[in-house]
Amino acid sequence: MRPLPRLHAITNDVICRGADFGIQAAAIAAAGSGVAIHARAPESTTAQLTIFAQRILALARPAEAAVVVSTRPDLAQSVGAQGVQLRAGDLTVADARRIFTTGWIGRSVHSEAEAEAAVLEGADYLLVGTIFESASHPGHSAAGLGMVTRAAALGKPVLAIGGMDPDRARAARDAGAWGVAAISALWPVRDPYAAALEMLEAMGGE
Numbered sequence: 001m002r003p004l005p006r007l008h009a010i011t012n013d014v015i016c017r018g019a020d021f022g023i024q025a026a027a028i029a030a031a032g033s034g035v036a037i038h039a040r041a042p043e044s045t046t047a048q049l050t051i052f053a054q055r056i057l058a059l060a061r062p063a064e065a066a067v068v069v070s071t072r073p074d075l076a077q078s079v080g081a082q083g084v085q086l087r088a089g090d091l092t093v094a095d096a097r098r099i100f101t102t103g104w105i106g107r108s109v110h111s112e113a114e115a116e117a118a119v120l121e122g123a124d125y126l127l128v129g130t131i132f133e134s135a136s137h138p139g140h141s142a143a144g145l146g147m148v149t150r151a152a153a154l155g156k157p158v159l160a161i162g163g164m165d166p167d168r169a170r171a172a173r174d175a176g177a178w179g180v181a182a183i184s185a186l187w188p189v190r191d192p193y194a195a196a197l198e199m200l201e202a203m204g205g206e
Contacts, residue, residue, distance in 0.1 A: 002082065004104060004125055004157050005036040005066050006179035006203040007196060009186045013041045016052040024192045025056050029065035031196035034203075038085055038181070040070035053079050073100035085127060088114070093121040106159070110143070115151040125157040127181060131172065132163030145175040152176030169202035179203055 009028045015021060016039075025037060037060060039053035049072065057067050057079060068083035069076035073096040076084045083104035084096055093105050107118035108127045115126055128151045133142045142162065152158045157178035164172070164182040172180055180203060189195045 001103060002033070002066070004178065006034050007031070007199050008036045008038060008068070008127075008159055008161075008179060008181035009196070010038045010161070010181050010183045011040050011052070011056075011187070012183065013043045015183075015187050016041045016044070016048075022055065022059060024187055026059040027191070027193040028186055028196045029056075029060040029063045030193050031063070031065070031200060033064045033066070034200050035063075035196055036066040036068050036083065038068045038070055039081070040085070042070070046072070046075065050075055050079065053081060057081065068104070068106070073097075073105070076100050077102065083124075086123075093118070093123050097122070109151070112147070112150050115154055119154045119156055123156060125159060125178070126151050126154075127159045127161055128177075129160065129181075130162030131160045132168055145171060148172055148175040148177050152178075164199070166198050166202040169199055173203050177203075 037056050039056050041049050041052055053069050060067050066082040068085050069081045070085045071090050073084045077100045084100050085106050087108045096105050104124040106125045106127050107123040109115040109118050131143055148160050159179045159181045160172035160177040161181040164180045165185050169180045186192055186195050
């Protein structure tokens with residue numbers, strides 16, 4: 001299994017259906033193997049999510065960026081993605097691993113108890129948030145960097161999400177995060193490639 005990327009670009013339905021989606025995804029993927037793009041479209045059908053994932057994979061391969069599929073280990077396995085991102089209410093890690101056998105299985109967590117449970121389940125990494133207040137998740141209170149430190153102490157790589165920008169990415173790294181995940185800092189920007197490179201540099205340039 002390849003090293004877990006430091007920067008995870010999370011999509012949503014609006015991004016995946018946007019006219020510039022292919023251009024944006026290709027630009028982010030061009031930042032290289034330190035990037036993973038998450039095919040996430042919770043309001044879309046399975047058929048639509050499959051199309052989105054296949055499109056991201058085609059754009060990511062030339063630059064060797066990784067692709068992670070949200071919630072659906074069966075879809076991830078069928079399209080050849082490198083990872084699956086599970087939310088609360090999705091399959092357990094053990095059940096997902098019976099279906100998806102070729103890459104990372106991450107779990108989204110929002111508390112220390114959820115993080116501990118995910119580690120016991122066997123998750124390969126934890127997506128921890130919301131660390132800072134975020135326009136992408138209105139109404140979610142900020143957990144703060146202490147949550148990153150406590151989750152990282154459990155021994156699995158932690159990806160911090162929520163209001164991330166380069167300065168906050170550095171702070172998350174210093175708090176123990178392996179990497180960061182973002183929506184607003186990467187997609188609706190003038191130069192997604194430059195934004196991805198700046199975020200990667202903040203995490204140590206890997």
